[in-house]
Amino acid sequence: MNLGHDRRFDVELSLPQRPLRGVTEFPETRTDRFAPLIAWARSWANYLNTPVGWRVSHNGTTFDEGVAHPCPHRGYCSC
Numbered sequence: 001m002n003l004g005h006d007r008r009f010d011v012e013l014s015l016p017q018r019p020l021r022g023v024t025e026f027p028e029t030r031t032d033r034f035a036p037l038i039a040w041a042r043s044w045a046n047y048l049n050t051p052v053g054w055r056v057s058h059n060g061t062t063f064d065e066g067v068a069h070p071c072p073h074r075g076y077c078s079c
């Protein structure tokens with residue numbers, strides 16, 4: 001997908017009660033550019049103790065997606 005200079009993505013977290021949606025800018029080239037979103041999804045997964053799906057889309061096309069799982073080391077971990 002050619003994103004040109006547009007770095008704005010639509011993001012969504014599939015929380016059990018209601019999806020969280022927003023628009024975020026990510027750096028264009030870094031391979032770990034979605035790390036902050038994944039960390040956000042993981043923090044929700046830990047808080048809710050349930051897997052939380054995350055999705056990045058651009059103009060309605062899914063660009064990347066995944067599922068963040070709750071950390072099994074509750075309390076003493078930085079993963």
Ligand SMILES: [Zn+2]
Nearest residue numbers: 071073077079
């Ligand atoms: Zn952990």
